[in-house]
Amino acid sequence: MFTTNHFAELSATISPAIMQTFVVVMILCVAGGTLLDMLHKKSARYFFENWRKVQEKGKQPVSGGEVASLAIQTAAVEVLTSAEFCNPRRRISHLLTMYGFLLYVISTFIMVFWYPTPATPTPAILPVLWSLGALMVCVGGYWFWFFIRVDVASEGNSPFRVVRADLFILSLLASVTFGLIWAVLQASGSGAATVFLGLYLIATTVLFGSVPWSKFSHMFFKPAAALQKKVETANGSRRNLPPPADKPEILGSARRQPGHY
Amino acid sequence: MPTFVYMTSCDGCGHCVDICPSDIMHIDTTYRRAYNIEPNFCWECYACVKACPQNAIDVRGYAEFAPMGHSVRCLREEEKGTISWKVTFRDGREKNFVSPIRTTPWGSIKSPADYEVPAPDALNSQELAHEPDALNIDALPALTPDQLKQGVV
Numbered sequence: 001m002f003t004t005n006h007f008a009e010l011s012a013t014i015s016p017a018i019m020q021t022f023v024v025v026m027i028l029c030v031a032g033g034t035l036l037d038m039l040h041k042k043s044a045r046y047f048f049e050n051w052r053k054v055q056e057k058g059k060q061p062v063s064g065g066e067v068a069s070l071a072i073q074t075a076a077v078e079v080l081t082s083a084e085f086c087n088p089r090r091r092i093s094h095l096l097t098m099y100g101f102l103l104y105v106i107s108t109f110i111m112v113f114w115y116p117t118p119a120t121p122t123p124a125i126l127p128v129l130w131s132l133g134a135l136m137v138c139v140g141g142y143w144f145w146f147f148i149r150v151d152v153a154s155e156g157n158s159p160f161r162v163v164r165a166d167l168f169i170l171s172l173l174a175s176v177t178f179g180l181i182w183a184v185l186q187a188s189g190s191g192a193a194t195v196f197l198g199l200y201l202i203a204t205t206v207l208f209g210s211v212p213w214s215k216f217s218h219m220f221f222k223p224a225a226a227l228q229k230k231v232e233t234a235n236g237s238r239r240n241l242p243p244p245a246d247k248p249e250i251l252g253s254a255r256r257q258p259g260h261y
Numbered sequence: 262m263p264t265f266v267y268m269t270s271c272d273g274c275g276h277c278v279d280i281c282p283s284d285i286m287h288i289d290t291t292y293r294r295a296y297n298i299e300p301n302f303c304w305e306c307y308a309c310v311k312a313c314p315q316n317a318i319d320v321r322g323y324a325e326f327a328p329m330g331h332s333v334r335c336l337r338e339e340e341k342g343t344i345s346w347k348v349t350f351r352d353g354r355e356k357n358f359v360s361p362i363r364t365t366p367w368g369s370i371k372s373p374a375d376y377e378v379p380a381p382d383a384l385n386s387q388e389l390a391h392e393p394d395a396l397n398i399d400a401l402p403a404l405t406p407d408q409l410k411q412g413v414v
Contacts (some may be wrong), residue, residue, distance in 0.1 A: 241347065244338065
């Protein structure tokens, strides 16, 4: 099951052109949804206004080369290692979900476009990466959903309470879970595979189509915000925060972390 | 006099929810970010401002003592054991302060549960709980009968 390209098997009933069109439509939904979200919330306007204010309040100028260097650092640290999370459990859960999602999406794209039928033999690594990515999303996502979500862990709400903020994580978990179940059923030749294929497609459409209403686009906005923070530190404005203190004598140990979340 | 959250900086970690003594910092159901649900109840204790790891919370004071153009920002550096304050006046003056987070080692202060249970007849004493030790004196000052004057003074 893990080395079989399920999309190639599916091409017997659904033409590869339809599958490829679906993938392209999903990509357009993400791009269009993000743009719509930015227009609606005016987030680009506020971002650039803030950028201008940061430049004005800065105590020393930051050159274009330095900004580029900070952008690389932001990508390498804040983005690739999710360094902004101070809670280690949240950080690990986010890394699992993020890299799992990337593996899952990229391998889907490659299999649907480059190896769409059984006539084009798929390298065994691709379905393995697809399954691995989906499993990583499941581990990180369900762990987050039941144990780490702040409205559950810190506010004591039921893990089964669903609010609009859960749209992204729920649709992502539904997509990968139904996808995995469909893959298993398809591999075993079960008749129920069609039902789970339908659920998989619905969940995937909700995931990519609900971008203007969900937190999906945070993956584009957060790196920009992280870069802005680095530039603020580099130019001395530091969001009007006081400068780091001179290192004094340290008394006692670090604060004990809250034990209930 | 409320606190407010810069939602673009907030990552929904819940430290402010945990620490707010008024239980008014909660998580928004649309964005899963923190916000002050009842600004009228805010004491401006700055607990959430200090606790926020992203420095995403600020305070908007009432205009009679905190006019437009002022700013009070704090930076808590736990690894150094310091809390730094930057006060900006509306005329542009700045004052910076750095304080230790504690002046005694962590764990050195006796918790209430570590004290012995007082005897039942302690209620009859003139002294309050932990007196006179907590006042750092040997005994409370008291008048003896021979110090009192009789008749018209």
